[in-house]
Amino acid sequence: MENIPEFQQEQSIDIKALLFKFLAHWHYFVISLIVCFVVAFFFNRYAVQEYRTSCTILVKDEKDPSSNILESMNFFAPKKNIQNEIGILKSYSLAQKVAGDLNLYVTYFGEGRIRFKELYNSSPFVVEYDTSVPQLVNTPFYLKIISGEKYQIELDPVEEGYSVQLQSNKMGEVISIPFKTRKTLSFGEAYQTKYCSFKVLLNTNYVPGQSNNRRYKFYFNSLDQVANSMMGVSVEPINREASILEVTYKNQNPGKAVDYVNKLAETYIKRDLEEKNQKATNTIEFIDSQLAEVTDSLGIAEKKLQDFRQENKMMDISSEANTVFQKINDLEKERAIERLKGKYYKYLFDYVRKSTELKDEVVAPSAMGIEDPILGALVANLNQLISEKIQLSVSSTAKNPYLNVLNQKIQQASRGLMENIQNIVNLSNISLKDLDRRIGEIDNEVNKLPKTERQLIRIQRNFTINDRIYTFLLEKRAEAAIARASNLADNKIIDQAYGASMVFPKKKLNFTIALLIALIIPIIILYLREYLNDKIIEKKDVENLTKLPIVGHIIHNARETQVVVANHPKSSIAESFRSVRTNLMYFGKGKEKLTILSTSTMVSEGKTFVSINLGSIYALYGKKTILLGFDLRKPKIYKDFGLSNAQGISSFLINKATLDEIIQPSPIENLDMIMAGPIPPNPAELIASDKTKELFALLRERYDYIIIDTPPVGLVTDAFLLMEHTDINVFVTRQRYTNKKVFGSIIRDIELRNLPNITILINDVQMVKPGYNYKYGSGYGYGYGYGYGYGYGYGYGYGYGYGYYSDDVEKKKKKSFVRKLFSRS
Numbered sequence: 055m056e057n058i059p060e061f062q063q064e065q066s067i068d069i070k071a072l073l074f075k076f077l078a079h080w081h082y083f084v085i086s087l088i089v090c091f092v093v094a095f096f097f098n099r100y101a102v103q104e105y106r107t108s109c110t111i112l113v114k115d116e117k118d119p120s121s122n123i124l125e126s127m128n129f130f131a132p133k134k135n136i137q138n139e140i141g142i143l144k145s146y147s148l149a150q151k152v153a154g155d156l157n158l159y160v161t162y163f164g165e166g167r168i169r170f171k172e173l174y175n176s177s178p179f180v181v182e183y184d185t186s187v188p189q190l191v192n193t194p195f196y197l198k199i200i201s202g203e204k205y206q207i208e209l210d211p212v213e214e215g216y217s218v219q220l221q222s223n224k225m226g227e228v229i230s231i232p233f234k235t236r237k238t239l240s241f242g243e244a245y246q247t248k249y250c251s252f253k254v255l256l257n258t259n260y261v262p263g264q265s266n267n268r269r270y271k272f273y274f275n276s277l278d279q280v281a282n283s284m285m286g287v288s289v290e291p292i293n294r295e296a297s298i299l300e301v302t303y304k305n306q307n308p309g310k311a312v313d314y315v316n317k318l319a320e321t322y323i324k325r326d327l328e329e330k331n332q333k334a335t336n337t338i339e340f341i342d343s344q345l346a347e348v349t350d351s352l353g354i355a356e357k358k359l360q361d362f363r364q365e366n367k368m369m370d371i372s373s374e375a376n377t378v379f380q381k382i383n384d385l386e387k388e389r390a391i392e393r394l395k396g397k398y399y400k401y402l403f404d405y406v407r408k409s410t411e412l413k414d415e416v417v418a419p420s421a422m423g424i425e426d427p428i429l430g431a432l433v434a435n436l437n438q439l440i441s442e443k444i445q446l447s448v449s450s451t452a453k454n455p456y457l458n459v460l461n462q463k464i465q466q467a468s469r470g471l472m473e474n475i476q477n478i479v480n481l482s483n484i485s486l487k488d489l490d491r492r493i494g495e496i497d498n499e500v501n502k503l504p505k506t507e508r509q510l511i512r513i514q515r516n517f518t519i520n521d522r523i524y525t526f527l528l529e530k531r532a533e534a535a536i537a538r539a540s541n542l543a544d545n546k547i548i549d550q551a552y553g554a555s556m557v558f559p560k561k562k563l564n565f566t567i568a569l570l571i572a573l574i575i576p577i578i579i580l581y582l583r584e585y586l587n588d589k590i591i592e593k594k595d596v597e598n599l600t601k602l603p604i605v606g607h608i609i610h611n612a613r614e615t616q617v618v619v620a621n622h623p624k625s626s627i628a629e630s631f632r633s634v635r636t637n638l639m640y641f642g643k644g645k646e647k648l649t650i651l652s653t654s655t656m657v658s659e660g661k662t663f664v665s666i667n668l669g670s671i672y673a674l675y676g677k678k679t680i681l682l683g684f685d686l687r688k689p690k691i692y693k694d695f696g697l698s699n700a701q702g703i704s705s706f707l708i709n710k711a712t713l714d715e716i717i718q719p720s721p722i723e724n725l726d727m728i729m730a731g732p733i734p735p736n737p738a739e740l741i742a743s744d745k746t747k748e749l750f751a752l753l754r755e756r757y758d759y760i761i762i763d764t765p766p767v768g769l770v771t772d773a774f775l776l777m778e779h780t781d782i783n784v785f786v787t788r789q790r791y792t793n794k795k796v797f798g799s800i801i802r803d804i805e806l807r808n809l810p811n812i813t814i815l816i817n818d819v820q821m822v823k824p825g826y827n828y829k830y831g832s833g834y835g836y837g838y839g840y841g842y843g844y845g846y847g848y849g850y851g852y853g854y855g856y857g858y859y860s861d862d863v864e865k866k867k868k869k870s871f872v873r874k875l876f877s878r879s
Contacts, residue, residue, distance in 0.1 A: 082576035087569070094568035098561045100168050105308040105554035109315050111322065113139050113297045114544040136297060138442075139545070140289045143301060143322055150281035152317045158280050159183070165269040173270075174307045178260035179205075179241070181272055183252035189274040190250050197254065197270045200238070202262055205254060207245060208236040250274070284314060298548060308554035315551040327543040333437070334538035340401065341531040344394065348524045355517035386519045389489040394523060395424055396482050402433075403475045406468045432474055436467045590792045596814055599798040600805065605641065605784060605813040606634040608664065610820045616663055616694045619670040620722045631671040634815065641782050641813055649750065649760040651780040652815075653773040655800050656766050659788040660817035665763035666694060668784075673725035677758040680717070680726045684776060685765045686737035689730030695720050702731025706749060707740040713752050726757070741775045750779045768800050777809055788817045 113136060142148060162177035163170035178199065183189055196208040239245060244253050259265075288302040301319060305311035424430075443460045590596060596604060609630050615621050619628045642648045650668065654661040662685070669681040683691040684703060692699040697718050705711035711731075720727050734740055753760050762780065764773040777783050785804070787797060804812055 079576060079580060082579065083572065086575045087572040090568035090572040090575075091565065094564045098559045098564055101559045102306055103556055104304050104306055104558035105311050106302060106304045106557040107308070107311045107315050107551040107554035108300050108302040109319050109551045110292065110548040111143075111299045111301060111319055112546050112548050113299060114546075136291060136299070140299065142325075143289045143299070143318065144285065144287055146281055146285060148318065148321060148325070149285050149287075150277060152314060152321050153277055153280040153284060155321065156313060156317055159275055159277065161273045161275055163271045165271075170271060172307045172310075174310045176259055176309075177270070177272075178256060178265040179254050179270070180257050181252050181254055183250075183274065187251040188249070189252070191274045191276045192279070194271045194273060197272065199260075199266050199268065199270075201266065202256065202260070203240055204238060205241060206236070206238045207254070287315075287318065304557065305554075308556075311554045312551045319547050319550070323543045323545055323547060326545050327541065329441075330541050330543070331538045334534045334541070337534040338531055338538070340398075341527050341534065344397065345524065345527050345531070348520055348527060352517070352520035352524050355513070355520050358513050358517070385489055385493045387522050389486060389493065390519050390523045391526065392482055392486055392489065394526070396479065396486075398424065399475050399479050399482065403472055403479075406436075406472055406475075426478065429471075429474055429478060432467065432471045436464065436471055439464045439467055588794050589790050590787050590794055590797060590816075591790060593816070595794060596787065596797075596816065599794065600801045600814065602785070602801065602805070602812050602814050603641075605637045605815050606630070607816040607819045608634065608660070608667075610818050611663070616666055617670060617722075619667040619674065623674060628667075628671070631667050634668070635671050635675065638782055638784075638813075641811060645781060647754060647758050648782060649754070649762065649780045651762040651764060651773065651776055651783045652786060653764045653783070654766045654786040654788075655768040655792060655797050657769075659766070659786050659792055661766070661786040662691060662694075662763050664784065664786050664815060664817060665761050666691065669725055669727075669759070669761040670722055672759045672761070673720075673722050676724060678724055678726075678756070679759040679761065680728065680753060680757045681720070682728050682753075682760065682762045683730040684741070684762050684772065686730050686734055686740070686772070687765055687770065689733070691727065691763060692729045695727065697727060697729060699729045699731060702729035703749070704731035704734045704737070704740060706731075707743060707745045708734070709745070713749070738770070738772060738775065741772055746776075746779065767804075768796060774807075774809075780811070782811045782813060783809065784813055784815045786815050786817050789819050791818065 160181045160183070162173040162179075162181075164173045164177070165171075179197070190209075193209065198206045198208075200206060235247070237245065239254070241256050242253055244251060284303075286304065289299050290302075292298045292300050301315055303311050303315045303318075305314065439460060443457065443464065584591070593604065607630065609627050611618055611627055613622065618625065619631050622628060638648070638650065652661045652665040652668065665681060669679050672679040681691065682703065683689050685691075686704055689699055689702070697720070701711045701716050703716065706713060706716050706728075716728050716731070718727050718729065719725075740746070750760070762776060764776055767773045773783075785801070
């Protein structure tokens, strides 16, 4: 290998180990992927769908230059505020009007596989209800079409768990009424109870056969609740500089969403136009009230004139009388117009004084021919404040502080206007007195004329005055009507809503999220498992705790016997012991005879299992081997071989038996055994005695390999006392069992003691696939040995050499896909 820096080698190994770990847990990813995709599929399939549609409205916030001809009549609103228009579009009053225009008093549903689905404009029947009778609201009526003539209707609010209410459109009465009804009726036949009255009729959506026997339901809705549910409209300018608003609405039914947005825009435009026309309408109403009075007076005057001429056979007056008539006629015209203005002043003063809360804009003075700039400005200011208040009232609540400010401004403007009107009325009264004086002077001249001419002048003068007033009012009325007819809404629809797109559930996004979650969940599980794990899992866990060499690993023993090497010499686990045997030769530095001690941190880590099979593997190698059961406190090796524990090491150490008496042959050739013997009260003192030295000296003369099984060093010190007699000390750890903290603490103590020839053996390693171990990386193969695991051993065990081991026959049986997914790695 090239001289690669140590940290680079460790980094490369870490990446490989991590990659192998994820690859070994591929079934976690597959399971997670299947579960997440199934959840995403059913969520997309059965989640309540939501559709979005939008339209755009142009809000003109400046006066139209082409409207100068009507500006003198003050029929145009001031510059609009975009935020106020947004508030109007989102207002409850507008939503309520739209709901009424769309006739959303009844909602229809059809039964599906999972739930009922709304049938907007697609229901095969329609419900015609009696508007004079209160109807049950928010209560489902279930209906099944039996045939083209009959249907069955059912109402069971108690069973369905509904709180039934009776709401009267007139009185607002609400009561609770639990009951159950089921009837079979003919289409067109009235369904009547004291709580409701309606008829069910088939419409053009009805398809014989297809619509029959399907379950439907419908609700009567409270218009207030429908309006509240539809106020979730979003209104935003398309950008900061533009006065074009985009109106967006979401609903579970695409058709309803489109109709609602279009109707909302249409109603908003109509409202804007009606608001503009309100001033002209008020002017026309005021003029009509004056015309009604003038028309009667004009008719009477006309009849008197006609009768007088017929009786006196007089069609005209003399030139002298005509001159006087023209003078008095001109003055009477001025007085009539001044009196008409006075009526307007009185209307204006009374309207402002009596109305505690002004809601409608007042008639502009220019509409009555009054060219007073101060009065016009005061009325225009008052109208502007009233218009702002109306718009703000629609888009906000009564608690809005700016609404209180507007009310105060309106009161101040009203007081100022009334003071100005009082001054104008005073001046008007002076003008009327002057006109009366001048008319009185001309009347003296009239009295000098002949009686007949004098009477004709008075009758004709009365007729002319009423005629001119009538003509004047007709002209002003025509001007107001022209202004109203020529008005256009300041706002207009740019693009209507033509279709709705589904915005929930977002199918592609959900599948993408499912994929990400399917990848993240196994990673989190693996991370948490590693983070919370306090057991030795992989080779790196041991290397992080100690620098002592690792002599090898023993794979998991799935068989019931402990003597696995002798009973299954061609098994893969036997091969792993051969690999350990080979590596121990290097640690033995070429010695022909070795004494090997096996210990561990705690019980059940497999030190006895390792001792038995190490002895077996050396015996099978043709070497004279003896296995010593030096666990004097808890002997158990004799059970695995079916031998006696009556005499053993403890007997020899207390001089109650000779060496030949305690040696027992095992069923394995070349393998002898010495059991622990009776449990002594002082095992540590016996081990530390000279008799132990004598025992090992005698055994070295007879055997090539001495294998010592000792108690765990984490519990007693017996193993430390025996290490002075050994050549190699094997410290056994067990995958997924040995505690990292306990192992680290004990191994640090061993390192501090500077005990020689300590090696680590990892037991019960579980393999995933021949060639590599997901816990131990490529260094531990399923092949011929520890040192050759990833090279020669990989091909020998899995490729060329497959079938060499006896347990390969069992592994050859293929698992089903499900078993592979859920089998333990």
